[in-house]
Amino acid sequence: MTWTVNSCLVTLAILFLWRVEEIAEACSCSPAHPQQAFCSSDVVIRAKVVKGQEIDAGNDIYGNPIKRIKYDIKQIKMFKGPNQDIEAIYTAPSSAVCGVTLDTNGKKEYLITGKLEDDGTMHVTLCDFIEPWDTMSPTQKKSLVQRYEMGCDCKITRCTSIPCTITSQEECLWTDWVMEKNINGPQAKHFACIKRSDGSCAWYRGVAPPKKDFLDIEDP
Structure with missing residues (x-):
């Protein structure tokens, strides 16, 4: 009888842990640049x-x-x-x-x-x-109409620690976290990752100038 009760308790504990794990996993998500979102x-x-x-x-x-x-x-x-x-x-x-x-x-x-x-x-x-x-910044609002969509084929890679690099020309390196310790930094507020005519992707600056320049590319 004791073994049966203990087995039931173990089973309930496992089910509870599975349920907790499901809930934890459900809320597990990486920060996303507004364009990625x-x-x-x-x-x-x-x-x-x-x-x-x-x-x-x-x-x-x-x-x-x-x-x-x-x-x-x-x-x-x-x-x-x-x-x-x-x-x-x-x-x-x-x-x-x-x-x-x-x-x-x-x-x-x-x-x-x-x-x-x-x-x-x-x-x-x-x-x-x-x-x-x-x-929201003026650039973010403006980018919702067309600019974000222009870069949906690009990949935004979040840099979490130095050094960090991109692995292809279709990527833009998102460095707000390492530079500002904040995912809502200048790149999130003032930049969009756009595909260029040669197929590569790069950050473009919008209407509000950021505190730091990440690339020497101006708003197209």
Whole structure:
């Protein structure tokens, strides 16, 4: 009897650890340059959030109820996505499972990137690029229209420690972290990685001059 109880406890402990590991893995994501976020997202919109509520979204494989937060939004502009307005976005109920918390007073504007599900709904997580519109630089706002898309075939490689290098001409080295100890540094705010006519990729500077020059290339 004791062996059976202990076996059950061990099994429960393993299942619990698997569940914790799943949650940890779900929120594991590398920092992304705004251009990377734009290129990898199904939907990129500027919007206000007017309402938020918790809803039921079925059950998981263990039979536990799945909760989601549904944010009703007012779309201001779509930069990338389907040929229809997005009226709501969905996210997990807490940051522990990658849920995103947004102001729902209808006054704050956001840039929101996310994934489009098969049923046509937009889902967002902490790994997506979601920023208050008024904190974005003029270059970031301008690049949403065309410039980021021009570089979607390029690869942005984040430098985490010195020395760091690129391995091909189609890469741009993102050095904000080692230079500024901040992923929201000059390259993120003022540069886009663009493919040139010869097939190589390079950083181009936008409308707001950065504190440091990374390349001798000006805004095309």
